[in-house]
Amino acid sequence: xxxxxxLDTIKTYEAGKPIELVVREYGIAPDQIVKLASNxxxxxxxxxxxxxxxxxxxxxxxxxxxSMVKLKTALSAKYAIAPNELIIGAGSDQVxxxxxxAKAHEGSKVLMNSVTFAMYEVYAKQVGAHILRxxxxxxxxxEFYALYAEHKPDIVFLCTPNNPTGDGLDAEKMLSFIEKVxxxxxxxxxxAYMEYARFKDPSKAxxxxxxxxxxxxxxxxxxxxxxxxxxxxxxxxxxxxxPIIKALYKxxxxxxxxxxxxxxxxxxxxxxAFVQECIAYNFEEMKRYEAFAAAKGINIIDSYTNFVTLxxxxxxxxxxxxxxxxxxxxxxxxxxSYGLNxxxxxxxxxxxxxxxxxLTNSLL
Amino acid sequence: xxxxxxLDTIKTYEAGKPIELVVREYGIAPDQIVKLASNxxxxxxxxxxxxxxxxxxxxxxxxxxxSMVKLKTALSAKYAIAPNELIIGAGSDQVxxxxxxAKAHEGSKVLMNSVTFAMYEVYAKQVGAHILRxxxxxxxxxEFYALYAEHKPDIVFLCTPNNPTGDGLDAEKMLSFIEKVxxxxxxxxxxAYMEYARFKDPSKAxxxxxxxxxxxxxxxxxxxxxxxxxxxxxxxxxxxxxPIIKALYKxxxxxxxxxxxxxxxxxxxxxxAFVQECIAYNFEEMKRYEAFAAAKGINIIDSYTNFVTLxxxxxxxxxxxxxxxxxxxxxxxxxxSYGLNxxxxxxxxxxxxxxxxxLTNSLL
Numbered sequence: 041x042x043x044x045x046x047l048d049t050i051k052t053y054e055a056g057k058p059i060e061l062v063v064r065e066y067g068i069a070p071d072q073i074v075k076l077a078s079n080x081x082x083x084x085x086x087x088x089x090x091x092x093x094x095x096x097x098x099x100x101x102x103x104x105x106x107s108m109v110k111l112k113t114a115l116s117a118k119y120a121i122a123p124n125e126l127i128i129g130a131g132s133d134q135v136x137x138x139x140x141x142a143k144a145h146e147g148s149k150v151l152m153n154s155v156t157f158a159m160y161e162v163y164a165k166q167v168g169a170h171i172l173r174x175x176x177x178x179x180x181x182x183e184f185y186a187l188y189a190e191h192k193p194d195i196v197f198l199c200t201p202n203n204p205t206g207d208g209l210d211a212e213k214m215l216s217f218i219e220k221v222x223x224x225x226x227x228x229x230x231x232a233y234m235e236y237a238r239f240k241d242p243s244k245a246x247x248x249x250x251x252x253x254x255x256x257x258x259x260x261x262x263x264x265x266x267x268x269x270x271x272x273x274x275x276x277x278x279x280x281x282x283p284i285i286k287a288l289y290k291x292x293x294x295x296x297x298x299x300x301x302x303x304x305x306x307x308x309x310x311x312x313a314f315v316q317e318c319i320a321y322n323f324e325e326m327k328r329y330e331a332f333a334a335a336k337g338i339n340i341i342d343s344y345t346n347f348v349t350l351x352x353x354x355x356x357x358x359x360x361x362x363x364x365x366x367x368x369x370x371x372x373x374x375x376x377s378y379g380l381n382x383x384x385x386x387x388x389x390x391x392x393x394x395x396x397x398x399l400t401n402s403l404l
Numbered sequence: 405x406x407x408x409x410x411l412d413t414i415k416t417y418e419a420g421k422p423i424e425l426v427v428r429e430y431g432i433a434p435d436q437i438v439k440l441a442s443n444x445x446x447x448x449x450x451x452x453x454x455x456x457x458x459x460x461x462x463x464x465x466x467x468x469x470x471s472m473v474k475l476k477t478a479l480s481a482k483y484a485i486a487p488n489e490l491i492i493g494a495g496s497d498q499v500x501x502x503x504x505x506a507k508a509h510e511g512s513k514v515l516m517n518s519v520t521f522a523m524y525e526v527y528a529k530q531v532g533a534h535i536l537r538x539x540x541x542x543x544x545x546x547e548f549y550a551l552y553a554e555h556k557p558d559i560v561f562l563c564t565p566n567n568p569t570g571d572g573l574d575a576e577k578m579l580s581f582i583e584k585v586x587x588x589x590x591x592x593x594x595x596a597y598m599e600y601a602r603f604k605d606p607s608k609a610x611x612x613x614x615x616x617x618x619x620x621x622x623x624x625x626x627x628x629x630x631x632x633x634x635x636x637x638x639x640x641x642x643x644x645x646x647p648i649i650k651a652l653y654k655x656x657x658x659x660x661x662x663x664x665x666x667x668x669x670x671x672x673x674x675x676x677a678f679v680q681e682c683i684a685y686n687f688e689e690m691k692r693y694e695a696f697a698a699a700k701g702i703n704i705i706d707s708y709t710n711f712v713t714l715x716x717x718x719x720x721x722x723x724x725x726x727x728x729x730x731x732x733x734x735x736x737x738x739x740x741s742y743g744l745n746x747x748x749x750x751x752x753x754x755x756x757x758x759x760x761x762x763l764t765n766s767l768l
Contacts, residue, residue: 041621042588043506043651050654058469075466084465093664094458100668101448101633102439105422130494133657141530142407145510159657166505166655224406257405269465272663287407290414291530293497293523298662299636300457304464 046146046168059371068369074395076386077371079203079233079347081269083318083389086311089270089304096303104299111302114309115277120249124282127289130296132232132261132276137163138288139259139278140195143226144169149193153179155378156199157230169194177380178202179209181217188221196221199230200246201237204375204384206343208237208244218255226284228259232276235267237344239319244344248279256281259288266346267315268308273301322346325387332397336404349375351382352404358383361403370399410510410532423735432733438759440750441735443567443597443711445633447682447753450675453634453668460667468663475666478673479641484613488646491653494660496596496625496640501527502652503623503642504559507590508533513557517543519742520563521594533558541744542566543573545581552585560585563594564610565601568739568748570707572601572608582619590648591622596640599631601708603683608708612643620645623652630710631679632672637665686710689751696761700768713739715746716768722747725767734763 059073112123119126129135136159144150146168152160154173161171172191174183179198188196198217200209218227231237231246238245248260263276275297278288297305308315329348333340339351352358358381362374373384385396423437448454476487483490493499500523508514510532516524518537525535536555538547543562552560562581564573582591595601595610602609612624627640639661642652661669672679693712697704703715716722722745726738737748749760 041590041647041651044509047506047651047654058467058471060469060473061471064473078467080465080467084462089464090461093461093464097454097458098448100453100457100636101444103422103442103444103629103635104638105424107422107425109424109428130657131659133659137657142411145408163657226405265467271467272464274468274659274662283405287405287411290407290411293494293501293527295495295497295638298638298665300664301662 046166050162050165062366062369062371066367066369073369073371074388074392075371076388076392076396077373078271079266079345079386080271081267081318081346082386082392083269083321085269085304085308086314088311089307092307093300093304096300099299102299104295104297104302106294108297108302110306114306118309119279121252121279122282125252125279125285127278127285127292128297129276129278130274131265132230132263132278133159134296135259135261135276135278135288136160136228136230138291139226139228140164140167140169141291142287144194148195149191150195150197151184151187151191151193152197153199153202155202155205155380156197157203158378160197164195177205178207181209181213185217185220188225192222193225195226195228197228197230200244201233201344203232203345204347204373204378205349206341206345206347208241208344210243211246212243214246215254218258221257223257226257226259227255228261230261232261232263233266233345234262235315236319236322236346239316240323240344252279252281256283259284264305264308267319268305269318270301270304270308273298273304275301275305322387325390325393328393328397329385329387338404347384347386349382349384350404351380354381356404357381361400364403365399368399370396372396410530414526414529426730426733426735430731430733437733437735438752438756439735440752440756440760441737442635443630443709443750444635445631445682445710446750446756447633447685449633449668449672450678452675453671456671457664457668460664463663466663468659468661468666470658472661472666474670478670482673483643485616485643486646489616489643489649491642491649491656492661493640493642493656494638495629496594496627496642497523498660499623499625499640499642499652500524500592500594502655503590503592504528504531504533505655506651508558512559513555514559514561515548515551515555515557516561517563517566519566519569519744520561521567522742524561528559541569542571545573545577549581549584552589556586557589559590559592561592561594564608565597565708567596567709568711568737568742569713570705570709570711572605572708574607575610576607578610579618582622585621587621589621591619592625593622594625596625596627597630597709598626599679600683600686600710603680604687604708616643616645620647623648628669628672631683632669633682634665634668634672637662637668639665639669686751689754689757692757692761693749693751702768711748711750713746713748714768715744718745720768721745725764728767729763732763734760736760
């Protein structure tokens, strides 16, 4: 059986190892495992969300409301946008897929940062698009513009704060870049960690409403998987002017969000205080990682997210260290597949972080 | 902003109206609405499933186990297949999407029955494939073969029992057809309602294990949305020889099933007795629809599913009747968009069915 030749170049995405896998591979009891690999909110979601989901367990049999009116109304209110400027995906990940399927095809060009979220490339390659990358580790808008001007890509991805490095792009610099881009190039601003950046430094914050009011060719991405503590429920969204949303809807499968997930995300928006408390806690605990790195003489990338990326010296191999930690029940993300000798660690609860410092003290 | 020209021909899928929409549009109280439009199990899922999902509510924050070991182990055991002969989708719908994205492209040909599940065409058009259809309402294997021999399509869809008509294809006739198909044509056997057919008439039953043991080019689809009562949780699956599954995995987004959905589907397989009881009840109640149709002189298609399709006489317009019922809080599916003057009604609980007979008595 032959398949589309575009499949040949696709690498499978390497997900953070779930706790189940470590249990199976190393026989460590689940309660002894600390997972700081997938940037989940260590406090989970608001208790109100759990209560709401429990209350509608009987609805598991019923197909979801495919118009998603409750969630779309709540999100529209949050961002002061119209419901037709909004599309919901199974994670913002799925909105990336929609955008690529709607806009790109064999021979299209897609521009992205040297190191950035791996799925941009995976989805682009599925349709046979060419990948263009900058050279700098951080988003350098001048370099982006030079590549843009030379190649006129169909899609540009800007990930801010950037995953898996945590650094944030100055909002003004980003806007100046978009200003110079032709209106037929789709610029996707991936703000999966934007809630954290907004809390830490307003100069890194992007307001989706202002963004789409100003540009007809920008798609902003947000998610419930990080700050809102719903990584397991697969809910994200895209915000753009109505014509973009209409095109994305054409490639959206019906019922792409589960009945329980729609309820969870809707109710999560009703407890903003919980989310802000978690974010404040995150940055307090992050200081301990910064102090730990400083004491060890390890470079830590200034982070606007809920994770820290530790760039290791040459003599400390990130894959080996991640593997050593795994055997001890501590799951972190090795970034060697991104071409970095670095590990990415989610900022957990105080006791989870204590455990990280304890286990790595002799390794780093 | 321009988009891929393939989008121009895509019609948006018309989903069964959710109860929420009827509440909003007609102001009818939710407990007064009877939804017999989406072929959900009227008894929902097994109580054991609800208990299991409640028990892991705290895991909503955690990304799903992307290797899906628990569900894949349970499904592999059910069908006596290897885990690498299995892929899980967000509904079998998503497996259709995977297959089309992996196998079809602009100019590919996709053959399907005249009247059949609408998403085959939607996904095929997304990649710019040409649609070929038979003329007969029921799957006619001779007609399928004639079109196959003439056009050599890349993909053939066989939906048995067929949605939205409910009729079942004789398994032997189907196998004889597949036997004559070239091994580079992917034959997709959509068995979303197969649990019902197997119960009613073994001659209509397809065994996925035998199917893939015999053919290297067949993909069988199953779902938890119908008999297993988990329509809201979005879990389906594809079964095929390993090379097909491997290709489909290349276009699968990571984390495509929610944490709660994986648990729900896994536990649903542990209570087969519940499912069989629901199916037995379904066919008992179906007899009442058959009697009702006979008394009214309305043609009812012999159904191997959990729904009945009533072909209406010319003077009774299906759209008007569905609309009249909607105003009274009864949601059924008008099949006019499929070119049929018919309504499709899910077989509900006895009291839901009573309500249908009561409301339609003067209309039909």
